[in-house]
Amino acid sequence: MDLGLNGKVALVCASSHGLGFATAHRLAREGASVVVCGRDAMAVDAARQRIEADGGKVLGIPVNLSDAAERVRLVKEIEAGLGPIDICVLNTGGPPVGTFETLTLDQWRDAYDLLVQSVVHLAQLVLPGMAERKWGRVLAVTSFVAREPANLMVLSNSLRASVNGLMRTLANEYGPHGVTVNSILPGYILTDRMQKVVRAQAEARGLPPDQALDPIANNAALRRVGQPDEFGNLAAFLVSEAASYVTGTAITIDGGLSRGVY
Numbered sequence: 001m002d003l004g005l006n007g008k009v010a011l012v013c014a015s016s017h018g019l020g021f022a023t024a025h026r027l028a029r030e031g032a033s034v035v036v037c038g039r040d041a042m043a044v045d046a047a048r049q050r051i052e053a054d055g056g057k058v059l060g061i062p063v064n065l066s067d068a069a070e071r072v073r074l075v076k077e078i079e080a081g082l083g084p085i086d087i088c089v090l091n092t093g094g095p096p097v098g099t100f101e102t103l104t105l106d107q108w109r110d111a112y113d114l115l116v117q118s119v120v121h122l123a124q125l126v127l128p129g130m131a132e133r134k135w136g137r138v139l140a141v142t143s144f145v146a147r148e149p150a151n152l153m154v155l156s157n158s159l160r161a162s163v164n165g166l167m168r169t170l171a172n173e174y175g176p177h178g179v180t181v182n183s184i185l186p187g188y189i190l191t192d193r194m195q196k197v198v199r200a201q202a203e204a205r206g207l208p209p210d211q212a213l214d215p216i217a218n219n220a221a222l223r224r225v226g227q228p229d230e231f232g233n234l235a236a237f238l239v240s241e242a243a244s245y246v247t248g249t250a251i252t253i254d255g256g257l258s259r260g261v262y
Contacts, residue, residue, distance in 0.1 A: 004241025006031030010087035011078060013065055013122070016043035018191040019141060020091040021050075022232035028056025030236060033082050037061045037074060065092065065118045066110070075125045084133065087239045088126045090119045090163075091141040094193050095155040097200050103154060111155040119163055123170060131177035137239035138179065140167045144187040144254045152201055164250045171248035180247035182238050187254020188216045189226040221256025 005027060012024040016038035028034045028051045036047045041062040048060030059081050063074045078085055095111035096103070119140060130136025142160035149157035164183045171181040188194055195212075202212035217224050234253050237243050252258055 001242060003030050003236060005087075005236070005239075008032045008086040009035075009078065009082045009084060010089065010239070011035045011037070011074075011085050011126070012089040012091060013118075014038055014091045014093055015089075016040060016047040018193055019186060019189060019228055019231050019235075020089070021047050022228035023089055023091070023141075023235040024058070025051055025054070025056070026229070026232035026236040027087070027239070028058055029054065030240070032087065033057045033059070035059045035061060035078050035082070037063045037065075039064050065122075066113045068121055071118065071121050071125065075122075084129050085126045086130070086133075086135065087137040087139075088122060089139045089141065089235065089239065090122055092118060094197070095159070097152040097197055098154065099152060100154050108155065111159055115155075115159040116162055116166075120166065123166075127170070127174055127179065130179045131174055134178040136174070136177075136179035138167070138170065138174075138181045139235060139239050140164070140181075140183045141235070142183050142185050142250070144185045144252050144258055146185060146250075147252065147260065148258050150201075152204060153197070167250070168248050175247055180238075180243065182247060183250040184231075184235055184238060185250055185252040185254070186231055187220070187226065187252065187257045188213075189228055189231050189253075191228055194225075216257070219257055220254065224255060226253065226255055 010027045010032040012020050014020040015024040015036040024034045024036050038044050044060045044062050048058050051058040064070045092114050140163050142163050143156050145153050145157045146161040146164050167181050167183045198212045
């Protein structure tokens with residue numbers, strides 16, 4: 001299937017590794033000019049080199065997405081180097097795990113800045129141009145815990161749900177301008193971040209680390225955890241021309257782990 005992404009400019013946030021990298025890599029394979037970014041300059045450069053080695057057109061920009069001035073610099077640098085942003089994948093790193101009792105107010109503020117405020121600001125920076133050009137794609141990467149809260153993930157449980165609500169609202173506001181806005185809610189995908197979270201949950205339940213994935217895999221309908229490339233495939237479709245009539249959705253990709261019907 002031709003996804004219609006050839007020549008599009010795509011910003012994928014937090015894309016030096018994990019789900020962001022898998023998404024950026026797939027978009028580059030589809031012919032998009034991709035921007036990979038993250039806090040670690042060496043990791044960003046390594047990601048850039050991997051995508052270039054596969055024939056992709058890619059720009060690597062180290063950036064701290066929790067800083068407003070850095071977000072403005074990021075968008076200006078992309079526009080100067082590649083042109084206007086057609087696709088914006090609003091991905092962020094995960095906040096600390098913990099219970100409500102153990103998390104401090106400062107941790108709540110930091111998590112808000114990372115998960116919510118950075119998304120709001122980047123959307124403000126890219127959406128007016130998309131609306132003016134009558135084409136655009138915004139995709140927020142949140143988490144299945146926004147629908148089915150998980151133990152020790154109180155920050156994600158709370159704040160990612162607010163991002164889903166924002167995306168649904170933006171879909172209404174920008175739909176008349178040819179812009180689609182969606183959320184993708186990953187479950188347990190085998191990234192470094194996921195393995196850290198799962199180990200913490202296993203330790204809390206007194207399970208050996210090497211058995212941490214077993215309950216998750218057994219509870220999913222597919223009886224396994226997901227792979228980053230599987231996530232990247234869905235993300236690429238949602239920001240594509242092929243998904244031109246898909247907006248205002250929050251799609252879970254968790255192998256059937258969530259039990260609700262929605």
